[in-house]
Amino acid sequence: MNRLWRAQLLGVARYELRMFWRGPTLAVLLLMILMLTAAMALIVGVSRDNEMIQTAMPSWVSDQIGSLVAGASWAAVCLVLVFFLPVFAADLIPKDRQLGIQDLLDSTPLPGSAYLGGKLLGLWAGVLLGLAVILGPVVLLFRFAFGEFNPRFLFETWAVGAVALVILNGGLGVLLPFALTTRRQAVTVTIIVLVVSFFFGSGNPIGTYFSAVRAPLIMYFMAQLVPDNPSLITVFTRWDIGVCLLAGLAELVVLGGLAQLGLRWQRYRM
Amino acid sequence: MIEITNLSKTYAGKVQALAGIDLNIGSGMFGLVGPNGAGKTTLMRIIAGLLRPTTGRVQVFGNDLSTLPGKMAAKSVLGYLPQELGLYPNLSGREFLDYIAILKGVTDRKARQQQVHQLLGETRLLDVADRRLKTYSGGMKRRIGIAQALLGSPKLLIVDEPTVGLDPEERVRFRNLLSEMAGRCTVILSTHIVEDISHSCNDLAVINQGRVVFRGAPSDLIGQARGHVWTITTSGTQPDSGLRVVSTLQMQHGVQYRVLGEPGSQYAATAIDPSLEDGYLWLMGQKAELTA
Numbered sequence A: 001m002n003r004l005w006r007a008q009l010l011g012v013a014r015y016e017l018r019m020f021w022r023g024p025t026l027a028v029l030l031l032m033i034l035m036l037t038a039a040m041a042l043i044v045g046v047s048r049d050n051e052m053i054q055t056a057m058p059s060w061v062s063d064q065i066g067s068l069v070a071g072a073s074w075a076a077v078c079l080v081l082v083f084f085l086p087v088f089a090a091d092l093i094p095k096d097r098q099l100g101i102q103d104l105l106d107s108t109p110l111p112g113s114a115y116l117g118g119k120l121l122g123l124w125a126g127v128l129l130g131l132a133v134i135l136g137p138v139v140l141l142f143r144f145a146f147g148e149f150n151p152r153f154l155f156e157t158w159a160v161g162a163v164a165l166v167i168l169n170g171g172l173g174v175l176l177p178f179a180l181t182t183r184r185q186a187v188t189v190t191i192i193v194l195v196v197s198f199f200f201g202s203g204n205p206i207g208t209y210f211s212a213v214r215a216p217l218i219m220y221f222m223a224q225l226v227p228d229n230p231s232l233i234t235v236f237t238r239w240d241i242g243v244c245l246l247a248g249l250a251e252l253v254v255l256g257g258l259a260q261l262g263l264r265w266q267r268y269r270m
Numbered sequence B: 001m002i003e004i005t006n007l008s009k010t011y012a013g014k015v016q017a018l019a020g021i022d023l024n025i026g027s028g029m030f031g032l033v034g035p036n037g038a039g040k041t042t043l044m045r046i047i048a049g050l051l052r053p054t055t056g057r058v059q060v061f062g063n064d065l066s067t068l069p070g071k072m073a074a075k076s077v078l079g080y081l082p083q084e085l086g087l088y089p090n091l092s093g094r095e096f097l098d099y100i101a102i103l104k105g106v107t108d109r110k111a112r113q114q115q116v117h118q119l120l121g122e123t124r125l126l127d128v129a130d131r132r133l134k135t136y137s138g139g140m141k142r143r144i145g146i147a148q149a150l151l152g153s154p155k156l157l158i159v160d161e162p163t164v165g166l167d168p169e170e171r172v173r174f175r176n177l178l179s180e181m182a183g184r185c186t187v188i189l190s191t192h193i194v195e196d197i198s199h200s201c202n203d204l205a206v207i208n209q210g211r212v213v214f215r216g217a218p219s220d221l222i223g224q225a226r227g228h229v230w231t232i233t234t235s236g237t238q239p240d241s242g243l244r245v246v247s248t249l250q251m252q253h254g255v256q257y258r259v260l261g262e263p264g265s266q267y268a269a270t271a272i273d274p275s276l277e278d279g280y281l282w283l284m285g286q287k288a289e290l291t292a
Helices: A001-020 A026-043 A053-054 A059-089 A094-098 A104-108 A111-148 A152-175 A184-199 A205-210 A216-224 A238-269 B041-045 B068-075 B094-103 B108-120 B137-148 B168-182 B196-198 B217-223 B276-291
Strands: B004-010 B015-025 B028-031 B055-060 B080-083 B156-160 B186-190 B203-210 B211-216 B229-234 B244-251 B254-260 B269-271
Touching: A001 A026, A001 A111, A026 A059, A026 A111, A053 A059, A053 B068, A059 A104, A059 A111, A059 A152, A059 A184, A094 A104, A094 A184, A104 B004, A111 A152, A111 B094, A111 B168, A152 A216, A152 A238, A184 A216, A184 B203, A205 A238, A216 A238, B004 B041, B004 B108, B015 B041, B015 B137, B015 B211, B028 B041, B028 B168, B028 B254, B041 B055, B041 B156, B041 B186, B055 B211, B068 B186, B094 B137, B137 B156, B137 B168, B168 B269, B186 B196, B196 B276, B211 B276, B217 B269, B254 B269, B269 B276
Parallel strands: B028 B186, B028 B203, B080 B156, B156 B186
Antiparallel strands: B004 B015, B004 B055, B203 B211, B229 B254, B229 B269, B244 B254
16 A cells, blocks of 8 residues: 555545535435434333333343333434435445546546545545434433433444444445446436345345345344344344345445446546 | 657547547647637547547657556646536535645645645635635636646646636736746647637647647748738628638728738728737638638
8 A cells, every 4th residue: 555545545535524524415314313213212112100110120221221222223223324325325426427527536646446445435434423423412312202221232233233334335335336427327226226135135145145235234233122022033143243244345345346447447448 | 748649539429539630749838729629628638548549649758548557657747627627516625626636646735735825826716715616606616627737736737728717817817827837847728719829839739620730830820821811991891702700890980800811902901910810710711611
């Protein structure tokens, strides 16, 4: 990794993050998470009036509510990060072509790997920072709704599950439509892939682990958080989570490789 | 410095934009002039490494653009202002220049900031440097485009229709800036505004329908029209008989026409010294006659 390449990679990442932070996309994503979290809080609902809760140890109650809260927020986070983040990320590269900036970028000695890597890093940093910012309001929201609870489960879910989803599905959204020339094309292709993933991404090992829906990841955390709910009993184990993460990373590596080859080919053909 | 050999470009649909161009461009300011659709932008984009020719070869400072390493080496010494410049609306002018400077390889932060500040000053954008680009006027956007092309001290500067959208004062300022740059690097200026060329280039080519139809000094082009430029004053009737009217001036007692051609004895014509624009129009007229 030479100095210029690193500087270019970090430069693209820094300015991509800045643009992402200033544009409406991130705000919409975060607002969706907040609103869905609030809706889930209403749906889950916890009453402190029932007999079991009143007679139980306060720490047990705090853990139980903490689990419920984490489960509720996890549902909201999953929905947004699995289905909406890739769509919002889809125009990151086509946007440059549509804005007419591609010619300028192509006239600089910027390698395709630094360009793609910078775009990915910028998106990941932007969404993760955004999630960190709204974590506080989410905790306050649930505290207001349910009173004191143990936030450890919430933090763990976000730190592991949400970060994994941001990296895998955000990356998928950036890399999948890299060759398309307009935002509309990019968004359409991403939506089609997500829909196909959703309907055909289960029932077979390849679909389960490689699908953009990331079912093992979602269901594992959901089941861990609400272990007593029979509707959320899952067959997925930690091993499945590992396979799912590796499959997702392999997807990104393959897509990244293809994207870079595509950019090299485009540059060679230009 | 820049060697272009037998260059052709045919787009999909068999539209031939360039047909067998041979050019050697040395240091200083080189002007490329021609009507809209002549192939200037295609040629500029090929020299900038943004477009691959159908046939032929381009070498920029010894780097062969048909190879990827050659292309990347050429881009590391290139400053490019495209005809239609896209900008990131959510970045400020200063941020945008900083971003492009990083991509061009100006990795030292202090040197980069200094260069960005200097170029913002030279393009008179310091007052609005921290405003988002989406709030810039057309002229400001053009100037930020010019500033980004000058980043990284390029050895080759390609500017495609740079003065479109600039007011007269800005145009003069920009021409002076380019002339100054031409002392340090090779500048290729593509335009259909002949006036831009006449004030700054010592070498030029006229391109028409994908071919170079003239190559030489501006004085040589002017010389082609010598003896063919006249003023004719009439009561208002436009001169005809094959004369090409270049300009019309309303006078107190009649209308004065500046014409190209051979006026007959029916006109009281006065021969005048041709300008570069006259030379260009004369040349294009001759070529059109030959084609017809």
